[in-house]
Amino acid sequence: MRILLLCSSFNGLTQRAWLELRRAGHDVSVELALSPEVMLEAVQLAKPDLVICPFLKEKVPAELWRGQRTVIIHPGPPGDRGPSSLDWAILEGAAEWGVTALQAVEEMDAGPIWAYRIFPVPAGPPRKSALYNGPVADAAVELVLEVAAKAGDPAFVPEPLDYARPEVVGRLRPAMRxxxxxxxxxxxxxxxxxxxxxxxxxxxxxxxxxxxxxxxxxxxxxxxxxxxxxxxxxxxxxxxxxxxxxxxxxxxxxxxxxxxxxxxxxxxxxxxxxAEAQERPGYSEITYDRGDGVGVVSFDFYNGAMSTDQCRRLAAALRYAAAQDTRVLVLRGGEVFSNGIHLNVIEAAPHPELEAWTNINAINQVCRELVWCTGQLVVTSVGGNAGAGGVMMGLGADRVIVREGVVLNPHYRTMGLFGSELWTYTLVRRVGAREAARLTGEALPIGAREAVELGLADRAMAGSRQAFERSVLEYAERLAADPGYGRLLAAKQAARDADERRRPLEAYRVEELAEMSRDMFDDRSGFRQAREAFVHKRKADRTPPHLAVHRELSGTSLPGASHM
The missing domain is CATH 3.10.25.10 (Formyl transferase, C-terminal domain)
Incomplete structure (x- = not known):
């Protein structure tokens, strides 16, 4: 089926929908909803069998939904309406919430229902971002696939919204003030x-x-x-x-x-x-826990951004963990595993280019600690999405375990950077030079199962983040107790020594930094503009051509340069 995704941004949820629909065999193209005219033109060019809007803040033009089946993925249970659904659910302490796939009509969120999912809300309460990227995204992707399947059934008719039905539990809520x-x-x-x-x-x-x-x-x-x-x-x-x-x-x-x-x-x-506030215990972005054979370094950096200071503290934690008498070291990320260097801190610095340079050197030290941990086997636990240097950082481990549903973006191109984090060693070591060039050049997301198929990761495990972390810990414990552990560790040490003789790790670092210096100080590929657009959330002026396949095939493009 030919499917067009209309979205406000190509965010994590939209990327998951794109990945899963393509994996299911559908022909998928993407258009950013920059204006009613752009949306209408996209439909004319793509000629889709179905339009799905996994993340859309804008109203769908009447001319579009009247002439084309258009399904909205709304983050609320059946009957819920309004732009602040998740905000109200958390603020009012809802015990359960949902996601609904509904057909676009004149009234927003009031169309016939194609399908829905209901899930419990943690009592925590959760961050809105965690709720959205967790159970909401999981439910939304299930619905996207169900909608595509139902769209292929000529006998299917969506259910009109009827507040008399017991499953229609939502209501119209105003936008939060x-x-x-x-x-x-x-x-x-x-x-x-x-x-x-x-x-x-x-x-x-x-x-x-x-x-x-x-x-x-x-x-x-x-x-x-x-x-x-x-x-x-x-x-x-x-x-x-x-x-x-x-x-x-x-x-x-x-x-x-x-x-x-x-x-x-x-x-x-x-x-x-x-400045005079005293240092207090009780808060830490990085922790270390250990059992008999396994040590776990956990880090949870807000939005996955890693500043210079955070990288230095994480590198110190890894050095400490590597010096312990455990057999396996697990590096465990948080809600977002990592997105690499901290662009906000860089942008706000008195000298952004210098801060970017300091930051990339600091994160490289984290990567070096992982690669050079030859006294233990190292497992990376990727329970949340990762991008750019955050993906590459995790590849320094001996085993990379990803949670099903995680989206990885192993590239730097959209930010105008060559990239570092020793990717020219660790990525190539895992997938080969040709595949590494494709992944970094195409600048497209990949899912957990594709990562395993490519060799980028070793295993994909299902479950919530908490269940996933337990599974990874059990895996690490089995690895530590493996009768062949000594042989595995000796093989690792021998391979690292051979690689070092062939080409020192420092040579990879120096070569990458030579390229990065041109990107950061000479701005050869637009890093400054891309960074500013990202930090200040400037709206893109066109859909990236590699996503808008319908425009590429038709030879039609929009003017301007993308900031995605």
């Missing part, structure tokens, strides 16, 4: 956390902190401290500890409420206002 986002530090910690997480990662909670109006992100409950609500009680690893009505809350990231401000670690935004 600024007042709904306002955070009062005098509220109990649980309420502060819930309100911020209902807006995380966009647009964030609204609050005043240290005399600044800020957007608040990335919060965790802190200790039961007594103090004036809204005052800073301490700091640690870029986060600040803020007094609440009944305790405290750790705030990891802030964005000043002013034009052009960038989301950054809280300490960076507050600056001198928290």
């Amino acid at each position: 600024r007042a709904d986002r306002e955070v009062s530090w005098a509220e109990p910690t649980a309420e502060v956390v819930r309100r911020v997480r209902a807006a995380d990662g966009s647009p964030g909670g609204l609050a005043e902190l240290c005399g600044m109006r800020v957007r608040v992100f990335d919060v965790y409950p802190g200790p039961a401290l007594a103090g004036t609500p809204g005052t800073v009680a301490g700091r640690r690893e870029g986060a600040v500890l803020v007094h609440t009505g009944d305790g405290s809350v750790w705030v990891g990231h802030l964005r000043a409420e002013e034009p052009g401000a960038v989301k950054l670690p809280a300490v960076s935004v507050l600056g001198e206002r928290v």
Whole structure:
């Protein structure tokens, strides 16, 4: 079937839909919904059998849905309507939520229902981004495949929206207002956390902190401290500890409420206002746990971005773990495994190019620690999406395990970078030079199963992130107890020594950095413009040609350059 994906951005969910539909044998093309005219032209060029909108903020033009079957994937249960569905679900503490596939009609979210899924909502509460990228995305991809199958059945007719039906449990909800986002530090910690997480990662909670109006992100409950609500009680690893009505809350990231401000670690935004705040325990982005044979270095960096400081701390943690008397070392990522260097911190630095250079050298040290850990077998646990240097960093391990549903983007091209993270060694070692050139040149996402088929990863495991992490730990424990462990470790050490004699790891690093210096300092491939567009969320002015297959085949393109 010929399917056109209309979307506001080629985000993680849209990428998963694209991957799964193609894997199911469908002919899939993508168009960004930049305007009604662009959407209509895309349909005229693609001549699809079906239009699916996995992530669409814009209204579908009437001329389009009247003449073409168009299905919207809405992040709410049957009957739910409105643009702030997940925000309300988290803020109001919904015990379960859903995703609905519905046909586009004049009234938004009111069309006939093709299919739906219901799932439990963690009591946590979860971040909106975690809910969206986790159970919502899993359900949405199932629905996309079901919709494609039903579209091929001439006897199928979607069910009209009928609030009298028992499964239609939603309702029309208004868009959240600024007042709904306002955070009062005098509220109990649980309420502060819930309100911020209902807006995380966009647009964030609204609050005043240290005399600044800020957007608040990335919060965790802190200790039961007594103090004036809204005052800073301490700091640690870029986060600040803020007094609440009944305790405290750790705030990891802030964005000043002013034009052009960038989301950054809280300490960076507050600056001198928290210079005298004392260091407090109880918050850490990196942890180390060990059993008899397995040590686990866990890191959870917000949105998968890795600043210079974070990379240095992670490299130190890996050195410590490698020096322990365990047999297997597991590197475990968080909600997002890693997206490489921290573009926001780079953009906000006094000298962005110099900060980018320092950052890439720091993440390279993390990669080096993984490759040179020859006293243990190393397993990378990729439970969340990864991109660019984040993918390449994980390839330094002996075994790479990915969770089914994870999307990997093993390329740097869209950011105007050659790339480093020792990819010219680790990626080529896994997939060969020709396949490495294709992956980095095509700049397309790959799914977990494709990663295993290519040799990029060793195994794909199903389940929630928590279930996946348990499975990886059990795998590592079996590896540590394997009677042939000594032989495996000796073979690893011999292979590393042979590779080093053939060409030192330092040679790969130096060659990659020579290319990166031209990208970062000479801006030969548009890194500065691409970075600015990404950080400031500038809207793309066309769909990337490698995604808009219908335009490539027709010879029709839109003017302008893509910032995707």
